[in-house]
Amino acid sequence: xxxHDCTDLIQAILKQSPVQEGIVHIQSTHTTAAVLVNENExxxxxxxxxxLERIAPQSEDYLHNDFxxxxxxxxDREDRNGHSHCKAIFLPVSQMMNVVEGCLDLGRWQRxxxxxxxxxxxxxxxxxxxxx
Amino acid sequence: xxxHDCTDLIQAILKQSPVQEGIVHIQSTHTTAAVLVNENExxxxxxxxxxLERIAPQSEDYLHNDFxxxxxxxxDREDRNGHSHCKAIFLPVSQMMNVVEGCLDLGRWQRxxxxxxxxxxxxxxxxxxxxx
Amino acid sequence: xxxHDCTDLIQAILKQSPVQEGIVHIQSTHTTAAVLVNENExxxxxxxxxxLERIAPQSEDYLHNDFxxxxxxxxDREDRNGHSHCKAIFLPVSQMMNVVEGCLDLGRWQRxxxxxxxxxxxxxxxxxxxxx
Numbered sequence: 458x459x460x461h462d463c464t465d466l467i468q469a470i471l472k473q474s475p476v477q478e479g480i481v482h483i484q485s486t487h488t489t490a491a492v493l494v495n496e497n498e499x500x501x502x503x504x505x506x507x508x509l510e511r512i513a514p515q516s517e518d519y520l521h522n523d524f525x526x527x528x529x530x531x532x533d534r535e536d537r538n539g540h541s542h543c544k545a546i547f548l549p550v551s552q553m554m555n556v557v558e559g560c561l562d563l564g565r566w567q568r569x570x571x572x573x574x575x576x577x578x579x580x581x582x583x584x585x586x587x588x589x
Numbered sequence: 590x591x592x593h594d595c596t597d598l599i600q601a602i603l604k605q606s607p608v609q610e611g612i613v614h615i616q617s618t619h620t621t622a623a624v625l626v627n628e629n630e631x632x633x634x635x636x637x638x639x640x641l642e643r644i645a646p647q648s649e650d651y652l653h654n655d656f657x658x659x660x661x662x663x664x665d666r667e668d669r670n671g672h673s674h675c676k677a678i679f680l681p682v683s684q685m686m687n688v689v690e691g692c693l694d695l696g697r698w699q700r701x702x703x704x705x706x707x708x709x710x711x712x713x714x715x716x717x718x719x720x721x
Numbered sequence: 722x723x724x725h726d727c728t729d730l731i732q733a734i735l736k737q738s739p740v741q742e743g744i745v746h747i748q749s750t751h752t753t754a755a756v757l758v759n760e761n762e763x764x765x766x767x768x769x770x771x772x773l774e775r776i777a778p779q780s781e782d783y784l785h786n787d788f789x790x791x792x793x794x795x796x797d798r799e800d801r802n803g804h805s806h807c808k809a810i811f812l813p814v815s816q817m818m819n820v821v822e823g824c825l826d827l828g829r830w831q832r833x834x835x836x837x838x839x840x841x842x843x844x845x846x847x848x849x850x851x852x853x
Contacts, residue, residue, distance in 0.1 A: 480746055480849055482612055484687050486696030488628045494814045496752045498794045500784035501806045508777050508807045513640050520632035530630045530698065542633045543640045547679050547811050550626045550699075551686070554815070555748050555849040562847045564750030566794065567814075583694045585612055585687040587720065588851065614744055616819050618828030620760045645772050652764035662762045662830065674765045675772045679811050682758045682831075683818070715826045717744055717819040719852065 458506045458544075459573040462497050463582065467554075467569055468561055470584050477559045479588015484551035486583055489541035489575040491548035497568040509574075513543035541574040548572060556588055590638045590676075591705040594629050595714065599686075599701055600693055602716050609691045611720010616683035618715055621673035621707040623680035629700040641706075645675035673706040680704060688720055722770045722808075723837040726761050727846065731818075731833055732825055734848050741823045743852010748815035750847055753805035753839040755812035761832040773838075777807035805838040812836060820852055 467483060485492050495505070519539020521527065552569060555562040561569075571580060599615060617624050627637070651671020653659065684701060687694040693701075703712060731747060749756050759769070783803020785791065816833060819826040825833075835844060 478849075479851065482685055482687060484685070484694065486694070486699065488626070488696070488698045493810060494752070495806060495810060496794060498785060498791070500787070500791050500793070501803060504783045504785050504803050504807055505810050509810070512644070512776070519636045521630060521636050523632070527630070527632050529632075530628060539633060539636050542627060543636055546625060546627060546637050546641070549681065549813065550684070552814070553685055553746055553748070553817055555746060555847045557847075562748065562750070564752070564845070566752045567750065581696070583687045583689075585610075587611065614817055614819060616817070616826065618826070618831065620758075620828070620830045644776070651768045653762060653768050655764070659762070659764050661764070662760060671765060671768050674759060675768050678757060678759060678769050678773070681813065682816070685817055713828070715819045715821075717742075719743065 458509065459577065460502050461571040461573065462568050463571050464569045467584065471556060471559060471561065471586060474586040476556060476586045476588040479556045479586065480553055481556055482551060482553050482585045483569060484583040485571065486581045489538055489545055490580050491545055491550060491572040491574065492552040493548060493570045493572045494552055494567050496566040509544050512547060513540045515540040536575060538575045544574045590641060591709065592634050593703040593705065594700050595703050596701045599716065603688060603691060603693065603718060606718040608688055608718045608720040611688045611718065612685055613688050614683060614685050614717045615701060616715040617703065618713045621670055621677055622712050623677055623682060623704040623706065624684040625680060625702045625704045626684055626699050628698040641676050644679060645672045647672040668707060670707045676706045722773060723841065724766050725835040725837065726832050727835050728833045731848065735820060735823060735825065735850060738850040740820055740850045740852040743820045743850065744817055745820055746815060746817050746849045747833060748847040749835065750845045753802055753809055754844050755809055755814060755836040755838065756816040757812060757834045757836045758816055758831050760830040773808050776811060777804045779804040800839060802839045808838045
């Protein structure tokens with residue numbers, strides 16, 4: 458698991474938009490990567506990894522990982538990532554944030570993260586800005 | 590628990606809308622049914638059910654199910670569904686998706702599910718399309 | 722943990738808006754307070770507290786609470802709230818609701834809560850209404 462702080466990236470996208478009041482929707486296009494809002498304090502991110510790992514441990518058996526019985530959505534390079542999917546259902550696949558005066562209406566400690574739940578790989582966020 | 594893949598239904602609703610760029614918001618109007626985005630691979634859906642059941646097992650005692658003490662929101666046919674509510678708080682009651690060129694901006698493996706957390710019953714989704 | 726039912730407050734904000742069809746986005750500006758939609762039945766709220774406490778117990782050790790090693794985001798009055806952050810990642814930081822005929826498109830049992838995950842303190846919700 459890895460937290461990537463995307464707040465500055467989203468803010469930069471907002472700066473390129475004429476929208477002053479509205480919303481921005483940041484959507485992961487993946488099933489094993491989440492978009493999370495919380496504090497960027499390195500120790501609490503480690504705490505979160507520990508709790509998430511406990512919910513759906515990588516060391517457990519998952520039917521999704523049993524390639525002797527699985528037939529659906531099989532690719533040439535299939536990861537044993539049942540645990541990643543099972544963590545993902547508890548986390549937001551996308552995050553909406555209010556936009557005020559052209560900026561993210563974030564609280565003091567709020568940061569936006571892409572949370573990688575699988576092995577490190579390239580990820581795509583779909584970002585939509587709407588408003589006036 | 591039962592996963593109902595609603596992706597084609599949502600896409601069909603989008604087709605009837607003039608919106609080309611914007612968002613679609615799919616909202617469950619229920620407290621024991623969630624709207625989830627993940628992969629439609631039958632085995633991983635079974636994995637998810639197992640993990641969700643562990644978080645809030647149906648076999649546990651819930652105050653909500655104790656009709657000898659409960660007085661609020663009692664109906665003639667009250668289900669013992671405390672476990673369903675307790676699962677629901679961990680899952681999205683609604684899902685926003687970006688719309689690009691009149692289509693859902695989904696990643697390769699992303700599908701939209703209504704996730705039934707209670708006994709099978711008729712459910713209503715409220716769908717709002719916005720954009721230009 | 723404390724549930725604050727904000728449904729009437731949000732409905733009152735909607736009444737002041739000219740929007741008849743659209744969306745309302747209710748965003749917590751905090752990292753230890755969530756926005757949740759579920760049933761306002763006092764016993765099920767107690768059930769939810771029990772399940773949430775089990776996911777990330779206050780009695781556990783969190784690195785975030787270890788002020789002998791932590792250096793980031795330290796304030797004069799720092800709470801030992803690692804458990805609150807770890808609960809928060811499983812809960813929505815914001816909630817979108819559809820607006821129909823100027824009202825929240827809520828199901829029969831749906832209510833909107835601010836869920837306090839830390840000690841009681843003043844909290845700010847950012848509310849955006851969009852539509853026609």
